[in-house]
Amino acid sequence: MKILIAATPLTGHVNPMLAIGRAAAARGDDVIVLTDPAFQAKVEAAGLRFAPYADNDSAGFLETTLPAGPERFRREFQRRFIDPIPVQTAALRALIAEEAPDVIVAGSMFLGVLPLLLDSTPRPPIVTANISFLFLDRPDHAPVGLGLPPARDQTELARYAALKAGMDAGFTNPVRAYADAQLARLGVPPLPASLPHSIVVLPDLFLQPTVPGFEYDYGALPPGVRFIGLLQPPAPPAPLPDWWPELERANEQGKPVVLVTQGTLANADFGDLVEPTLAALADRDDLLVLATTGGRPVEALRRPVPANTRVARFLPFRELLPRVSVLVTNGGYGSVSQALANGVPIVSAGLTEDKAEVNARIGWSGVGLNLATNTPSPDALRTAVTRVLDEPSFRQRAGVLQEAFAARDAMAGILGAIDDLSRSGPVRRDGTGAALPLAKSA
Numbered sequence: 001m002k003i004l005i006a007a008t009p010l011t012g013h014v015n016p017m018l019a020i021g022r023a024a025a026a027r028g029d030d031v032i033v034l035t036d037p038a039f040q041a042k043v044e045a046a047g048l049r050f051a052p053y054a055d056n057d058s059a060g061f062l063e064t065t066l067p068a069g070p071e072r073f074r075r076e077f078q079r080r081f082i083d084p085i086p087v088q089t090a091a092l093r094a095l096i097a098e099e100a101p102d103v104i105v106a107g108s109m110f111l112g113v114l115p116l117l118l119d120s121t122p123r124p125p126i127v128t129a130n131i132s133f134l135f136l137d138r139p140d141h142a143p144v145g146l147g148l149p150p151a152r153d154q155t156e157l158a159r160y161a162a163l164k165a166g167m168d169a170g171f172t173n174p175v176r177a178y179a180d181a182q183l184a185r186l187g188v189p190p191l192p193a194s195l196p197h198s199i200v201v202l203p204d205l206f207l208q209p210t211v212p213g214f215e216y217d218y219g220a221l222p223p224g225v226r227f228i229g230l231l232q233p234p235a236p237p238a239p240l241p242d243w244w245p246e247l248e249r250a251n252e253q254g255k256p257v258v259l260v261t262q263g264t265l266a267n268a269d270f271g272d273l274v275e276p277t278l279a280a281l282a283d284r285d286d287l288l289v290l291a292t293t294g295g296r297p298v299e300a301l302r303r304p305v306p307a308n309t310r311v312a313r314f315l316p317f318r319e320l321l322p323r324v325s326v327l328v329t330n331g332g333y334g335s336v337s338q339a340l341a342n343g344v345p346i347v348s349a350g351l352t353e354d355k356a357e358v359n360a361r362i363g364w365s366g367v368g369l370n371l372a373t374n375t376p377s378p379d380a381l382r383t384a385v386t387r388v389l390d391e392p393s394f395r396q397r398a399g400v401l402q403e404a405f406a407a408r409d410a411m412a413g414i415l416g417a418i419d420d421l422s423r424s425g426p427v428r429r430d431g432t433g434a435a436l437p438l439a440k441s442a
Helices: 011-026 037-045 070-082 085-099 111-118 154-185 195-201 244-253 274-280 317-323 333-341 355-365 378-390 392-406 410-424
Strands: 002-006 030-035 049-052 103-107 126-129 205-208 225-227 257-261 288-292 309-312 326-329 346-348 368-370
Touching: 002 011, 002 085, 011 030, 011 037, 011 103, 011 126, 011 333, 011 410, 030 037, 030 085, 037 049, 049 085, 070 154, 085 111, 085 154, 103 111, 103 410, 111 126, 111 154, 111 195, 126 410, 154 195, 195 205, 205 410, 244 257, 244 288, 244 317, 257 274, 257 317, 274 288, 274 378, 317 333, 326 333, 326 378, 333 346, 333 355, 333 392, 346 355, 346 378, 355 368, 368 378, 368 392, 378 392
Parallel strands: 002 030, 002 103, 030 049, 103 126, 126 205, 205 225, 257 288, 257 326, 288 309, 326 346, 346 368
Antiparallel strands: none
16 A cells, blocks of 8 residues: 655654554555655655655744744744645645555644545545544634633633634634635635634544543534544654663652653743743652753753752653653643543643643543643742642543543554555545545446
């Protein structure tokens, strides 16, 4: 089978797609990965074929001329994900013509698949693999992005409706109009719903890498949505840090281990979370505190490293998380999912990108505490970490989700979905996703 993988050129988006590609290649599939040339070495190191498109750094674009707020977020979102649609679509269509893939597997923010999904021209089946929370329109009409838990009463329903009206006017509707303009220039119909909702409902299958217990109740889900459990990213090719034996001794002695990370994207300023966490726990001789800089130099930390703390640029989460007592995170979806798959409770603090929504689910599901800020104080972090360590309910709830993750084999589910779709052959749908008959051969 020939599989074309399309990955948004951000580390947290590329890594899960490479995990899928390696699993498919290991069973004998021919896998081509389409992404920005900056990731060519990483793709080829995974043993996969590489196909480039020029992203012009839009994925890493940050709007620095505007203050933080809805307009800045909208501009960044449009530049990062919508502006690349034409070049991504052109690259996809060229590869379809040249390589004739049996299936396309796209990351959820690789929006170059949208023109293929909206066009009635026959195409290969398309599987979208999500890398974040399930961003369907909510039945309680809460706006997506603000990190609001499910409404509990009529008062909250009314408040959410008012907030949604503001969010629709300032973000959702302008983004949809901006995307529709890009699509119109490519000669395809407009989106059938908001952009996030359309990303979920248009593909032939939409794979959500979590378990139902970490998602809100949306009622009847679209027929293509499948919960697959943990999509484990490939382990970084880095040796264990030289302080690893200290971690093993801490585990043997029953000393709690706290891990803090700001991930690989929102880590430009360690003063947001890493440094305040190290300061908050510096006097806790009863803890071993671990920190990762997400690939940035350890020297980027501006304060001395406390005596109870060990730091590394990268840490092997697959080996590390079973040894961790609490994860302190700004809410990267991949890190949170890996922690829950290992039964690790969480303290979260982050509002950028998708983090407000991810962190709201941490608090709502009972697996940890959501501090609901980008810049928690050391006092707030100390109190939260102490609560999560001392109160059994957080670890108990994380353990329930751990069992749910263990019951799902994500890679088997993904490969099974790919196989199912490949047997269906080419697909032809209208702009709403409804099936159309294929033209009969002469």
